[in-house]
Amino acid sequence: MTVAQTAGAPKYPFGPVVGLDLHPRYAQLCRNEPVSRVTMPYGGEAWLLTGYHEIKEFLADPRFSSHAATAPDTARVTPLPLRPGNLLSMDPPDHGRIRKVVAHAFRPRIVSQLADRMRDLVASELDAMEEAGPPGDLVQRLAIPLPVRMIVELFGVPYEQRAEFRRYSDVFVATSAHTREEIDAARDGLEDFLRRLIATRRSSLSDDLVSVLIEALDAGELSEVEAVRTGIGVLMAGHETSLSMISNVSFLLLAQRELYASLCADPKLVDPAIEEMLRIIPLRSVGSFPRRATEDVVIGGVTIRAGDTVIFQRAQGDRDERVFEDPETIRFDRERNPHLGFGHGMHYCLGASLARAEIRVALEGLMGRFPSLRLAGTPEDVPWKPGLIARAPESLLVTW
Template sequence: MKECTVDQLGPLPEFLRDGTGDVVPIRTPAGDSMWLVRDYALGRQVLTDKRFSRAQAATPHAPRFNDAQPVPDSMMSMDGDRHTRLRRIVSGAFSTGRIATMGSLVEELADRHLDVIARQGPGADLIEGLATPLPLAVLCSVLGVPEADGNRFRSWVEVLFDISASTPREKARRRIELAEYIYDLVDRKRHLPEDDLLTVLIGIHDRGDLTMNELLTLGLTLLMAGYETTVGQIGLSVLSLLSDPAAYEELAGRPERLAPAVEELLRLNPATPLSFPRVAVEPVELGSVTVRAGEAVMVALLDGNRDAAVFAEPRSLDFTGRDAVHLTFGHGMHRCLGASLARLQVRIVLERLLRRFPTLRLASVDEPVVWKDGLATRGLSRLLVDW
């Protein structure tokens, strides 16, 4: 096992950096009170227990964590049959077979961006040159967003995920702009259908099984949920690996360990450190505390992934494979729909980097790593490398 040698956490709320206890009260950035679950087993319980409701957490008077939360009519803010119905509609686009067919596209995109980085030479920024444009292009391909519109979409989403530099009014305006864009794109695809998810959703709508509002919200949800998190996860996974040069060298010489290495990198450094809030619909005994009806609970996915009772030497990288499943993509009915697509992108990025740049390392400059600040997901704004 290799323990990472640089700060992997970046800017985090104090309760995620230095706290103790399995279930503890916290004050959120929005000023509300919630329970935070740090224990792996209790976290899995919260994520599957129907007594903890996502729909109740999306009501106007529910405790809030920050301003970058899903809207009430998002699939991520639904419980039970409503959630299951919408998830079933879009799950085919993220099936194992469908994702497997995307491997060649991701490889082509990764190679194209790495060609540019190679020409640029040492000192290149992997975030701007690879981690940002790759997931954007992949997601646009899945949904059917024209490549030429990618940068417009990127600017919208970055404002919606920002939790400090933009106001709620600005977020609302950008959300409306994005909804209008999706509406216009749907209208265009109705006349010129293609092999993409939006065209499939249009067909379901035309059969009467999906309202236009549901179609638009699904498009918005998938765009927002799949982009910023994957950008963050690629950057954080590369950072974890480069933080221990011996680990990078070991993996370059043992490509058969890439699959377990990807899972370990996802576990150690998740882009999403917290679950969305859930509100108890009745009193629930949770560890040593009682969560009363109406109180909100969040699961610290970052802490659960580093629970020493579940993961031996939890702050170390173990490329031989661990038995327990990490919480990076959540658990239960709201588990990340795009987990397989995110894994595919992280794996291919690492595979290409290891093959083309076996001596890759952090650049020898004052600040090779710069963290994003004020986002609902963790990530880097800069990752300078040499080779």
């Protein structure tokens, strides 16, 4: 057991975020120092985990608190810490109580019903892209409309109001693209949007998440702040994360076009291909949301002191050569793939089945319609959104 030295901890992030590349420093740390000290942009120093076993152990350990990381002195990559009351910023027993409420909206029956509507939407969007002729933009034609439409249906947001919450989304998930004042204003705007939505929907309850939140609110199972901020968390994760992932998957398959060709030749590979891309794609531009130790904890032989902040780079853990054979190679025939793409432990992604369904329907639509699909330019021509938590192309021009 050791306590690592903290003097001169390197600045984090280690360098510019470039497409879907991981900075080489991550691999070096994973191999030699999977629990290491870094200096964060805000709040001082933190522990960075890069090894698979260390990350998985951390995620399952209740001694690391998400709620404690809402304190303003928490080391972090964002200008502001998460606000309390969000599922991502909760600990037991509150986390379990509210997760149980929200889970009703992600029942298999609901996701199955949404999948039928996904296919119709994808067909309609690809019809329009084909009719307009090349080049088409997969971000505008597929990556944005599919998850946005699905989350507004799941959530119960009137479709015509989608632009109102969309205008806050990129600001909400900024690291360096917006100021703390702009981020705070976006959070306030989203909370006001949710409060108004809850007020207007009280007379027309249904199966959607807003109705579930209203019923739980009226039953005293959660407070108004919890209802609003939990709703925001689901709304943001359900569309911003999914649209980024659909964009990234499409880019990866077309940047290495032999991957797309292999799927078109054997569509049965789609499901294992999705798992492999969930493993290999570093969705977050920087490390995870932070947690803080509530007592001294030993991980990977290193003592993390009570009050210390911990983050991790999931994508590097999913490239840990101790767990994954030939981890840097994308293999759709990988037999064992216990990736952490949707997390682990109590914060495991509630919408994992919905996200998988969205990626699957998007890919099946593209392969069925455009087997000759390719980038309109080179991978280097693709522009990327700067300064946000999630990586994603701004546009993805394709031809066929």
